[in-house]
Amino acid sequence: MIRVRQDDIVELTLRNHPDNRTPHNIDLHAVTGPGGGAKYTVVNPGQSATIRFKALKPGVYVYHCAVPPIPMHISSGMYGLIVVEPPEGFPPVDREFYVMQGDFYLTGQRGQPGLWQFSLEKCLAEQPDYVVFNGSVGALTGDRALRANVGERVRIFFGNGGVNLTSSFHVIGEIFDRVALEAGSLWAENVQTTTVPPGGATIVEFTLEVPGDYVMVDHALGRLMKGASGVIHVEGPENPGVFDVVVPGVSLSSGH
Template identity: 60%
Template sequence: MKTTPLRSRVSVMLTLGLVVALFLAACGPIDEAPLPPSTPWGQRATPEPTQPEPGQEIGQDAAPEPAQPETGQDSTTALHAGAGQEMAPEGQATAPAGEPAPPSQSPASYTPDVSFTLETAIADGRLAFVGVGGTIDGVVNPTLEVALGQVVQVTLINGDGALHDVAFPEFNAQSDQVMRQGASTTAVFRADQEGEFFYFCTIPGHRQAGMEGLLVVGGDAAQPEPEGENIVRDPADVPPPVGDRAPQTISVELEAVELEGRLADGATYSYWTFDGTVPGPFLRVRVGDTVELSLRNMDDSLMIHSIDLHAVTGPGGGAELTQVPPGDEKSFTFQALNPGLYVYHCATPMVANHITNGMYGLILVEPEGGLPPVDREFYVMQGEIYTEAPYGRHGHQDFSVEKLLDEQPEYVLLNGAVGALTEVSPLRANTGETVRIFFGVGGPNLASSFHVIGEIMDRVYHEGSLTAAPLTDVQTTLVPPGGAAMIEFELEVPGRYILVDHALSRLERGLVGFLIVEGDDNPEVFRSGGAE
């Protein structure tokens, strides 16, 4: 029988108990008053002269008064009472009263504006929250800075095996309690008051033992300086329709470019690309066209690169003829025999490595007579990135072949980077317009359940087929790695529509885009309140 896990757990619990006991003994007696159900969050109940009764339900105690920190204490619990702060009983410094945000905002939204991850731990002999990822990585009881009105998501990871939670009382937000090491939970709220506010663990004694930090709401939240080159392909960067013309000879010139690109705020990655963006250029020809394609590999590249176009009839889709060493150039010619929307990608071993690093794109072969006209066209592709460090870490991110082979990406993205289609280049259109999205999955491993939150797809040309009748009135369309779909719908109502893979956990890996629609309200289709 294995007893190591039990001994380890007992050891952790004894250590935590000793830490709390020693700290509370040093602080002296502490009166903890429970929050009765009628007490609003953020307001302290009147203290009772007696200690809580044995067996009191865990998590129902009011926020206890922390002991005064020692001089030189290195954590946010060492906050002192300064200008604009009120002094609570026993000299506790409380955060200034908040300024309310505009009342029109809802308590949350479909996607958070800012996310933080905290892990419970013992730091310097005290209980603590420790930041994970981003600018707070490794910081004990980090100060969380957000802008007024932002929706905030806080993930709590249990790192020590004791019972914990995290609460933001002034925002009526408290996480579930987590006990087992490795377990996690989240809390979400809108930062609708300006000022400084404490967050803390509500388990009795834990706040006094060190589990307290500061949330600062107001102004612009501090962001790391952008690093690396912008590799995002603008989704509106689509060549004009071919139209009703005769077949002709088309020349296509591509470059294989390796560069240090911006993966996320504060994080870079070594991308391999076609023409310096992810995805590569949108190629557009007509059925029957003769295409002369040349691929040049830049002088400063380290790798051999190539191209396999799924629209090509011939060995390797062209990859057999385009294995190009650094500083060299190769070309081949093909005839576009079949209309459709097709993926292209690098096909040099390890092929999956070249694809995950950004070497994929779409080629559209329009049918005879061209496509029906629409008001706007967009180009969106989904892909994965496999980094050694977890999602959200700062600095240069190294590639992990182990995670690639295990098909466990840290990042799942639209157009190559976190925020590509939300902050860098969101899609934009107007009410009354019909939009067309050319959507593809570079992969290399994950299929996509593509969905536009708040819209129904009027027509979906499934599997990229343009000769079969489209599916109509579609909520979600499945696109495999190396596959594509052409999607069309009319915009009736203004607002922000969200592009997602409906495997919605991937939102937490960076996969989200915005379609921002402007125009007059349409109360016949969508409005608040009941029927008139």
């Protein structure tokens, strides 16, 4: 994730590793200029290009490779976020996290071992094999789960690289105090699930009041089985005034 402030002058150099086999470039949605910089950053293996731009508008913006075939490059994970803070910065919080969703299309089948090429046929049919957070299945689970404490205020910069799917971002067991709709200047309060289109982003903020594991999902829940989940592990004292177990039922792995 790239992070700057509004009115910063940013100089960016894109280098293509000499071992690569294809040209690449970068389209930054925060850039005002031809192709978001993509027109002038096409680089062959072993080459580099440099652009300079002014960060005009605050927000959270996607960047991605835009060399044809663009879906192949994006579905290979060539995307990220650039955060443009207002001149005074964002209000302070205790924790900030980066989470980004993407959908992958393979010539093999989901769960099949091996190294597989991009499937244009599946991409055009919008039938991904995997929908993941931060680049791979399980990237934000187990030992790699996000961690925070009871009483802390959390801010998540959430982006959707695509290629195709709109995300319905939801944290099971939490209500977002504030959501920057499409990461713009309009904020909504008390939101359960927020929609993030391909090539879009959002900011969500909430305060953690009860310990436990909170599962982040795309609430189009068929995608949960394709990998779209992550965990926020929260430690701290119980808070029976907010949540208490009176008579426990049987244990399941999900809140849904």
